[in-house]
Amino acid sequence: MKLGLIGLGKMGINLAQNMMRNGNEVVGFDLDTKLVEEAAGYGAASASSLEDMVSQLPSPKIVWVMVPAGKPTDATVDQLVAALDKDDIVIDGGNTFWKDSLRHNRLLTEKGVHYFDCGSSGGWRGALNGGNFMIGGDDADVFETIRPLFEGISQKDGYLYTGKAGSGHYLKMVHNGIEYGMMEAIGEGFEVLQASDFDYDNEAVAKVWNNGSVVRSWLMELAEDAFKKDPNLDAIKGRMHSNGEGQWTVEDAMDHGIPTPVIAASVMTRFRSMQDDTFNGKVVSALRNGFGGHAMDKS
Numbered sequence: 001m002k003l004g005l006i007g008l009g010k011m012g013i014n015l016a017q018n019m020m021r022n023g024n025e026v027v028g029f030d031l032d033t034k035l036v037e038e039a040a041g042y043g044a045a046s047a048s049s050l051e052d053m054v055s056q057l058p059s060p061k062i063v064w065v066m067v068p069a070g071k072p073t074d075a076t077v078d079q080l081v082a083a084l085d086k087d088d089i090v091i092d093g094g095n096t097f098w099k100d101s102l103r104h105n106r107l108l109t110e111k112g113v114h115y116f117d118c119g120s121s122g123g124w125r126g127a128l129n130g131g132n133f134m135i136g137g138d139d140a141d142v143f144e145t146i147r148p149l150f151e152g153i154s155q156k157d158g159y160l161y162t163g164k165a166g167s168g169h170y171l172k173m174v175h176n177g178i179e180y181g182m183m184e185a186i187g188e189g190f191e192v193l194q195a196s197d198f199d200y201d202n203e204a205v206a207k208v209w210n211n212g213s214v215v216r217s218w219l220m221e222l223a224e225d226a227f228k229k230d231p232n233l234d235a236i237k238g239r240m241h242s243n244g245e246g247q248w249t250v251e252d253a254m255d256h257g258i259p260t261p262v263i264a265a266s267v268m269t270r271f272r273s274m275q276d277d278t279f280n281g282k283v284v285s286a287l288r289n290g291f292g293g294h295a296m297d298k299s
């Protein structure tokens with residue numbers, strides 16, 4: 001099929017190649033013209049604006065949005081509401097917060113445009129070679145018209161139509177909550193090994209665990225790769241950025257009264273990692289000193 005792709009960053013440009021390799025025609029658009037040229041080098045048709053991209057598509061038009069979640073996706077959806085017509089299709093492949101997806105669904109549906117919220121997993125490698133997709137959307141029949149696209153760009157059994165709008169991005173949010181907890185457990189385990197009385201080779205440990213152990217996994221393979229390049233990760237800081245999905249998972253769990261201590265702790269640990277010092281620590285230190293005369297480290 002022929003479709004427009006907005007957002008040719010590291011996910012989008014790889015997805016474009018994957019789509020074209022699987023028999024689709026892609027019209028690529030990005031605010032960065034260099035990325036549009038790069039996509040053209042892989043065989044995508046170029047668009048100079050979102051409207052130009054839309055004008056190059058046959059009806060019903062299919063547009064895949066692959067821009068950062070939040071304001072950039074909001075702005076893109078607003079433009080698409082203006083540029084598209086009844087029966088056109090929008091697929092948001094980004095990590096949009098599911099309640100924003102519901103709002104986007106409302107905006108597009110009012111115009112008769114079908115909306116699919118698609119959680120995309122597997123990183124840039126998956127986008128390029130076969131990814132994993134969780135797709136929500138109110139109209140199951142319309143999903144059938146875009147199923148062949150997912151059949152081509154996914155790993156075998158690597159996509160799922162999850163039901164009504166919002167359910168795709170919701171599922172991806174929970175996936176990422178799990179991802180936070182798994183990575184935190186791996187990180188903690190290696191920190192214990194680092195501090196132990198024994199002399200472990202991190203790469204060798206990750207490697208042996210990747211061959212038949214219960215904790216073998218893609219994340220452990222990525223750990224093995226990282227330790228191979230830098231045995232004690234001396235070149236990087238332990239600051240853990242986050243895009244929000246772990247936090248959203250915990251917030252939604254709390255709304256439902258569901259305890260998620262592992263995911264919650266992993267979110268808090270990420271936040272703590274971004275601070276050089278804490279006011280909390282200063283307060284506790286001052287209190288210990290107050291009641292027990294315990295030592296305080298001066299700043």
Ligand SMILES: O=C(O)[C@H](O)[C@@H](O)[C@H](O)[C@H](O)COP(=O)(O)O
Nearest residue numbers: 121122123176241242243244245
């Ligand atoms: O499944 C995936 O392929 C990843 O989860 C991907 O979506 C992305 O790398 C995360 O959004 C990072 O999320 P954090 O920045 O919150 O760790």
